[in-house]
Amino acid sequence: MSRVVIVSNRVADLEKTAQAGGVAVAIADILKQQSCLWFGWNGKLVSEPQPPPRIVKRRRGAPVVTVPLSAAEHEDYYLGYANSVLWPVFHGRLDLAKFEAGYFRAYAGVNTRFAQILKPQLRPDDVIWVHDYHFIPFALELRKLGVENPIGFFLHIPFPPAQWFLAVPEHKELARALAAYDLVGLQTKADVRNMLDYLQNHVNARIIPDGRVRAFDRIVSIESLPVGISVEDFVGTEPRAQRELEAGMMQIVGVDRLDYSKGLPQKFRAFGQFLDTFPEYRGRAVLTQIAPPSRETVDAYHDVRKQLEELSGSINGRYGELDWVPIHYIRRSVPRKRLSSVYRTSRIGLITPLRDGMNLVAKEYVASQSPADPGVLILSQFAGAAEDLHQALIINPYNIEETAKAIHTAATMGLEERRSRHDALMATITRQSAAAWGRAFLSKLSRSSAMDDAMDMYSYHARARKLRADAVGPQAETGLAQVARETKSKVRPVAAKCVRSPIS
Numbered sequence: 001m002s003r004v005v006i007v008s009n010r011v012a013d014l015e016k017t018a019q020a021g022g023v024a025v026a027i028a029d030i031l032k033q034q035s036c037l038w039f040g041w042n043g044k045l046v047s048e049p050q051p052p053p054r055i056v057k058r059r060r061g062a063p064v065v066t067v068p069l070s071a072a073e074h075e076d077y078y079l080g081y082a083n084s085v086l087w088p089v090f091h092g093r094l095d096l097a098k099f100e101a102g103y104f105r106a107y108a109g110v111n112t113r114f115a116q117i118l119k120p121q122l123r124p125d126d127v128i129w130v131h132d133y134h135f136i137p138f139a140l141e142l143r144k145l146g147v148e149n150p151i152g153f154f155l156h157i158p159f160p161p162a163q164w165f166l167a168v169p170e171h172k173e174l175a176r177a178l179a180a181y182d183l184v185g186l187q188t189k190a191d192v193r194n195m196l197d198y199l200q201n202h203v204n205a206r207i208i209p210d211g212r213v214r215a216f217d218r219i220v221s222i223e224s225l226p227v228g229i230s231v232e233d234f235v236g237t238e239p240r241a242q243r244e245l246e247a248g249m250m251q252i253v254g255v256d257r258l259d260y261s262k263g264l265p266q267k268f269r270a271f272g273q274f275l276d277t278f279p280e281y282r283g284r285a286v287l288t289q290i291a292p293p294s295r296e297t298v299d300a301y302h303d304v305r306k307q308l309e310e311l312s313g314s315i316n317g318r319y320g321e322l323d324w325v326p327i328h329y330i331r332r333s334v335p336r337k338r339l340s341s342v343y344r345t346s347r348i349g350l351i352t353p354l355r356d357g358m359n360l361v362a363k364e365y366v367a368s369q370s371p372a373d374p375g376v377l378i379l380s381q382f383a384g385a386a387e388d389l390h391q392a393l394i395i396n397p398y399n400i401e402e403t404a405k406a407i408h409t410a411a412t413m414g415l416e417e418r419r420s421r422h423d424a425l426m427a428t429i430t431r432q433s434a435a436a437w438g439r440a441f442l443s444k445l446s447r448s449s450a451m452d453d454a455m456d457m458y459s460y461h462a463r464a465r466k467l468r469a470d471a472v473g474p475q476a477e478t479g480l481a482q483v484a485r486e487t488k489s490k491v492r493p494v495a496a497k498c499v500r501s502p503i504s
């Protein structure tokens with residue numbers, strides 16, 4: 001099987017247990033299944049140009065090639081274009097976007113530089129899988145360097161409606177860059193609809209008969225491929241039930257990077273409203289919110305942190321007692337192996353993003369429940385996960401009263417209903433596991449590029465037929481010989497690829 005070259009912003013150290021961030025978690029699962037090389041930023045900043053990096057073999061996990069950023073690249077590419085333009089716009093926060101001159105140049109520059117560094121490491125039969133919004137132009141940069149390998153892209157965050165995407169001054173450059181991939185994978189069907197709407201109505205793209213999209217003189221597949229979790233990492237732990245909690249206390253859990261897209265202030269307000277409307281739960285319910293900080297130097301992240309400190313202080317001050325603090329707010333990362341027991345001891349999983357590509361925490365919460373006595377998932381309609389997890393209590397996080405009532409519904413739900421909802425949710429989560437996601441993406445990528453080659457073969461044959469019809473004598477002989485040579489060099493790799501991935 002060919003090697004998969006994974007490209008992502010951060011190359012996380014899998015030997016460290018306490019790591020937050022859905023992209024690293026999803027990639028960790030691909031690395032378990034495939035022979036891989038992992039390429040990206042090592043998290044360091046340097047002031048001097050560095051010698052070309054070498055492959056480093058890790059004791060556990062895949063070999064990696066990592067590259068540092070300069071301070072200016074970190075400022076303008078990472079904090080700037082990626083996290084102050086693309087992240088807020090794609091999450092519907094145009095008010096937070098900073099369209100500063102120079103951000104896009106830095107973003108394009110890092111993609112060019114990283115592509116140049118990766119190119120010498122590539123083998124002819126590698127399959128390249130690029131992750132997330134930091135690297136949209138990566139395939140285009142590789143193609144400019146002559147790389148013809150199959151290249152796929154997966155966007156972990158939502159693709160916005162066309163009207164928001166059009167607000168990005170460089171929307172056309174981004175769309176052109178997306179067309180350089182063989183496959184673009186998105187989290188949901190709604191994301192696919194948004195992308196097709198933009199491509200068809202704003203850059204003249206067309207859907208061709210096999211379902212792929214022709215845009216900017218290239219053909220690309222656009223598919224919804226919902227990311228999943230490694231279910232077995234969460235099920236089967238000791239049923240610690242409520243032992244860790246004081247008797248009779250109902251725990252509600254939230255685990256979210258401290259990000260304005262996660263709807264944390266709305267969650268705290270809804271819990272306050274719940275205590276207000278259902279006073280019988282005062283002294284008996286606690287919201288445990290784990291919120292490891294991220295991107296702290298971006299102003300908007302600082303603001304949401306301040307807001308949460310004020311809200312938790314005010315709710316704890318208003319309702320708390322000497323022996324009961326309503327909101328247990330932990331602003332740091334907890335080790336991964338502790339998460340499933342926190343999920344399992346929680347009667348309710350409360351997930352309230354205002355917009356989220358998927359939300360793996362929703363799936364982890366469900367997978368951790370004891371099937372005999374499961375808790376209830378309350379899930380925002382704006383998380384990608386809500387497209388398939390119909391048996392959760394689906395809420396609008398902006399509607400504080402509705403969320404407060406949903407907490408009450410979950411708290412009073414009978415065992416039979418909890419079990420039946422949990423069984424159905426588990427079936428979906430198991431079907432859409434991380435391993436299934438990785439397999440589906442790679443198989444679609446290899447089919448998609450095989451279809452391209454098949455189309456190339458078709459056009460060579462068409463040329464040969466036309467030559468035969470048009471030309472006579474030695475001219476036709478020379479032309480036919482040339483077509484035959486080109487066709488042969490195309491046919492061999494295509495045949496090899498089709499053997500690896502038959503087109504059904």
Ligand code: GDG
Nearest residue numbers: 019020021022023156333334335336356357358359360361
């Ligand atoms: C992006 C998209 C999409 C969280 N806190 C701790 C911790 N985590 C782990 C969780 C989970 C992951 O981080 C978070 O994943 P999410 O999916 O919830 O969110 P994002 O980080 O925003 O991820 C998202 C995802 O990519 C995958 O495609 O679903 O929409 O935004 O696995 O458990 N892990 C540890 N300690 C913590 O304190 N160890």
